[in-house]
Amino acid sequence: MSLAVSYRLLTPLLLLGFVQVILTKRFVVKEASKICLLAEFSANFSVSFETTAKKQATVLFPLPEDAKESPKSNCSSMIAPLLVVSFGDGHSLSMNFSRSNVSYKMEELTLVLNMSNSALFPNSSKVGLFNMSRPLDISAKLNTTYTCKSDSTIYMENVNVTLNKVQWEVLPPADGFSKTKTECHADVTPSVPPTTPVTTLAPTTATPVIQNPTRGRYNVTNNNVTCLLAEMGLQINITQMTGNKIATKVFNIYPNLTHASGNCSKDHAFLQLTDKWTTLIFQFVVNATFNNFYLKGISISSSLVPSQGKGFQAENISLHYLQTSLGKSYMCQAEQVLQVTPNFSINAFELRVQPFKVENSKYGIAEECQMDKDDMLIPIIVGAALAGLVLIVLIAYLIGRKRSHAGYQTI
Ligand SMILES: *[C@@H]1O[C@H](CO)[C@@H](O)[C@H](O)[C@H]1NC(C)=O
Numbered sequence: 379m380s381l382a383v384s385y386r387l388l389t390p391l392l393l394l395g396f397v398q399v400i401l402t403k404r405f406v407v408k409e410a411s412k413i414c415l416l417a418e419f420s421a422n423f424s425v426s427f428e429t430t431a432k433k434q435a436t437v438l439f440p441l442p443e444d445a446k447e448s449p450k451s452n453c454s455s456m457i458a459p460l461l462v463v464s465f466g467d468g469h470s471l472s473m474n475f476s477r478s479n480v481s482y483k484m485e486e487l488t489l490v491l492n493m494s495n496s497a498l499f500p501n502s503s504k505v506g507l508f509n510m511s512r513p514l515d516i517s518a519k520l521n522t523t524y525t526c527k528s529d530s531t532i533y534m535e536n537v538n539v540t541l542n543k544v545q546w547e548v549l550p551p552a553d554g555f556s557k558t559k560t561e562c563h564a565d566v567t568p569s570v571p572p573t574t575p576v577t578t579l580a581p582t583t584a585t586p587v588i589q590n591p592t593r594g595r596y597n598v599t600n601n602n603v604t605c606l607l608a609e610m611g612l613q614i615n616i617t618q619m620t621g622n623k624i625a626t627k628v629f630n631i632y633p634n635l636t637h638a639s640g641n642c643s644k645d646h647a648f649l650q651l652t653d654k655w656t657t658l659i660f661q662f663v664v665n666a667t668f669n670n671f672y673l674k675g676i677s678i679s680s681s682l683v684p685s686q687g688k689g690f691q692a693e694n695i696s697l698h699y700l701q702t703s704l705g706k707s708y709m710c711q712a713e714q715v716l717q718v719t720p721n722f723s724i725n726a727f728e729l730r731v732q733p734f735k736v737e738n739s740k741y742g743i744a745e746e747c748q749m750d751k752d753d754m755l756i757p758i759i760v761g762a763a764l765a766g767l768v769l770i771v772l773i774a775y776l777i778g779r780k781r782s783h784a785g786y787q788t789i
Pocket residue numbers: 467468469492493494495496507
């Protein structure tokens with residue numbers, strides 16, 4: 379009886395949003411008196427840490443009432459607003475935004491936790507401030523409010539941040555949020571009933587059309603001598619099952635943010651490409667029997683794709699790609715798909731590589747891939763067909779002329 383009463387009492391409160399108002403916090407970032415960012419959301423944090431007894435502990439806590447904009451927040455000339463929310467005993471949650479003249483996006487989420495805070499992290503083996511961040515790409519049109527009522531969880535190493543009841547806008551109107559909304563994917567896509575068989579499921583993350591990657595030049599130097607040369611545009615394709623949903627993440631490697639390193643010996647060469655989030659290692663080997671080399675191994679680890687609370691990792695060291703005669707370089711202008719594991723492939727563009735016998739930092743003669751040869755075949759075939767056509771027309775003309783001559787003679 380009393381249960382029913384309290385339920386009836388609570389429902390209108392919930393409907394009126396009283397509970398929500400308590401949980402959802404509003405944050406304002408402004409320069410002079412102009413607001414560059416208005417944001418409202420609630421958040422939960424799940425943090426796992428090691429205790430002094432060498433055990434893993436996990437704590438779950440919401441963004442507390444005392445959360446407020448820190449003075450570190452700024453508008454950066456209205457172009458790149460930064461919201462820093464400080465809470466509790468020295469913790470903070472930051473969001474970097476950026477805008478163009480048509481849209482804006484949230485680019486990066488950073489969390490700083492004070493592990494010395496023993497009330498929150500009892501018996502933590504680590505003390506002091508810990509910093510973690512994840513690049514994101516949450517875009518919306520200018521003059522619209524980005525809204526997401528659904529939970530969205532941002533996975534970081536040892537920390538999951540769940541945002542809920544999100545609304546934010548860069549350069550909002552003076553009187554609050556714009557009425558027009560850009561809704562998040564999760565809010566507009568009805569969730570798939572769990573009974574649907576997995577095999578008939580379409581990918582749930584619509585893969586946005588992604589631009590071809592920029593071609594990078596990477597090389598490896600051994601004792602001041604360049605021993606490996608490589609040029610390529612790289613696109614990573616990772617497909618994962620989360621529950622019964624298939625999610626595909628495709629992203630490019632930016633040469634300007636990537637550091638190349640590695641090592642070479644007579645019969646092994648490693649090229650390692652590292653950026654802030656991803657490490658790729660290519661392993662080339664020599665097959666002395668056939669006097670050639672090939673790409674034998676590819677491994678990846680990337681924090682851009684969360685997997686079991688960590689970054690995605692995959693490796694295959696028994697591949698056989700890009701086989702080329704020793705002393706020459708491998709070249710492929712066409713896009714090439716290097717399947718590494720069933721759920722990880724690399725789309726390589728404008729590839730040229732020579733991992734052995736590099737002389738004077740220059741590529742040897744190029745051996746072109748079959749696809750490029752096929753591309754060259756087309757003009758040859760078309761050319762040959764045209765030549766054939768001209769010949770047929772010529773013969774037909776000559777025969778015709780001969781016949782008509784014969785005709786005149788009979789008259
Ligand atoms: C971290 O927490 C400890 C204990 O609660 C506190 O003494 C210290 O001032 C905090 N550090 C920062 C940077 O706020």
